[in-house]
Amino acid sequence: MTAKIIDGKQIAEQVISKVEERVKLLKGQGITPGLTVILVGDDPASQTYVASKERTSQRLGMKSEVIIKPVTISEKELLTLIHQLNEDTTVDGVLLQLPLPKHIDENNVLQAILPEKDVDGFHPVNVGKLMLNQEGFVPCTPYGIIQLLDYSSISIEGKHAVIVGRSNIVGKPMGQLLLNRHATVTYTHSRTQNLEKFTKQADLLIVATGQPQMITKNHIKPGATVIDVGIHRNSDGRLSGDVDFASASEVAGFITPVPGGVGPMTIAMLMENTCLSAERKLSK
Numbered sequence: 082m083t084a085k086i087i088d089g090k091q092i093a094e095q096v097i098s099k100v101e102e103r104v105k106l107l108k109g110q111g112i113t114p115g116l117t118v119i120l121v122g123d124d125p126a127s128q129t130y131v132a133s134k135e136r137t138s139q140r141l142g143m144k145s146e147v148i149i150k151p152v153t154i155s156e157k158e159l160l161t162l163i164h165q166l167n168e169d170t171t172v173d174g175v176l177l178q179l180p181l182p183k184h185i186d187e188n189n190v191l192q193a194i195l196p197e198k199d200v201d202g203f204h205p206v207n208v209g210k211l212m213l214n215q216e217g218f219v220p221c222t223p224y225g226i227i228q229l230l231d232y233s234s235i236s237i238e239g240k241h242a243v244i245v246g247r248s249n250i251v252g253k254p255m256g257q258l259l260l261n262r263h264a265t266v267t268y269t270h271s272r273t274q275n276l277e278k279f280t281k282q283a284d285l286l287i288v289a290t291g292q293p294q295m296i297t298k299n300h301i302k303p304g305a306t307v308i309d310v311g312i313h314r315n316s317d318g319r320l321s322g323d324v325d326f327a328s329a330s331e332v333a334g335f336i337t338p339v340p341g342g343v344g345p346m347t348i349a350m351l352m353e354n355t356c357l358s359a360e361r362k363l364s365k
């Protein structure tokens with residue numbers, strides 16, 4: 082078997098086109114959705130992702146702002162900035178680019194963002210709403226993966242989804258989203274014994290481990306859908322994921338590439354969440 086490639090770039094463009102129409106409608110009613118991204122430090126990968134967020138939001142006609150702070154910023158200063166953005170009525174979405182320097186308590190600062198401006202979906206209120214299957218904000222990467230499956234007509238209901246990785250950004254919300262769509266969900270992680278035993282049962286295998294190319298054809302049930310969330314820059318400058326793409330493609334039914342799979346969807350869903358935040362403000 083040779084897997085069909087799920088083209089994240091193309092699906093992201095479709096999502097973005099729909100958001101563009103919604104932004105036009107909002108502007109017609111005097112509302113310009115506003116996104117502010119805070120970047121602390123000078124990590125090159127974070128700079129790339131933030132630039133992409135800025136470029137895409139500008140392209141959509143949103144009010145786009147990137148605030149860059151030195152790595153030495155104190156937690157107190159960062160909290161003051163977030164409080165200012167919470168008060169700013171022209172800002173619909175506030176996003177703090179992760180990772181943060183070690184001296185800043187990530188939970189503390191993420192919780193300072195108003196839940197109604199938390200377009201990353203990381204605030205405990207939005208995490209709780211996801212658990213209860215209520216409307217809030219859904220974290221962009223797992224939300225994007227659901228879109229990849231839907232746009233590719235890959236059914237979720239009744240399927241066995243196995244998640245490899247249990248981060249707050251991807252693994253945990255991913256499992257909850259799939260559960261809300263009636264999948265049977267298994268979480269695995271770095272201390273799971275005999276990982277293959279679980280991954281080989283997966284109809285939908287979502288890999289977010291941060292370990293380059295750790296998943297091979299030996300982990301995959303023939304015909305399964307494999308979603309690779311990992312992103313690693315190799316010594317030759319090329320990008321690869323947590324899945325050995327060549328090997329996995331031999332047995333998977335569908336697979337996402339890196340680059341051009343999940344990454345572009347993260348940006349697209351951020352645009353959707355920002356637009357949604359502005360729409361909610363209008364309907365209040």
Ligand SMILES: Nc1nc2c(c(=O)[nH]1)N[C@@H](CN(C=O)c1ccc(C(=O)N[C@@H](CCC(=O)O)C(=O)O)cc1)CN2
Nearest residue numbers: 129130177178179180201221222340341342344345347
């Ligand atoms: N506050 C947040 N921080 C981080 C998040 C997040 O969702 N919210 N996710 C990741 C990084 N990330 C977004 O911020 C992100 C990662 C990758 C891509 C992407 O488009 N990747 C491209 C390749 C880009 C490249 O050349 O390096 C691809 O996969 O095709 C977008 C966003 C951690 N931090």
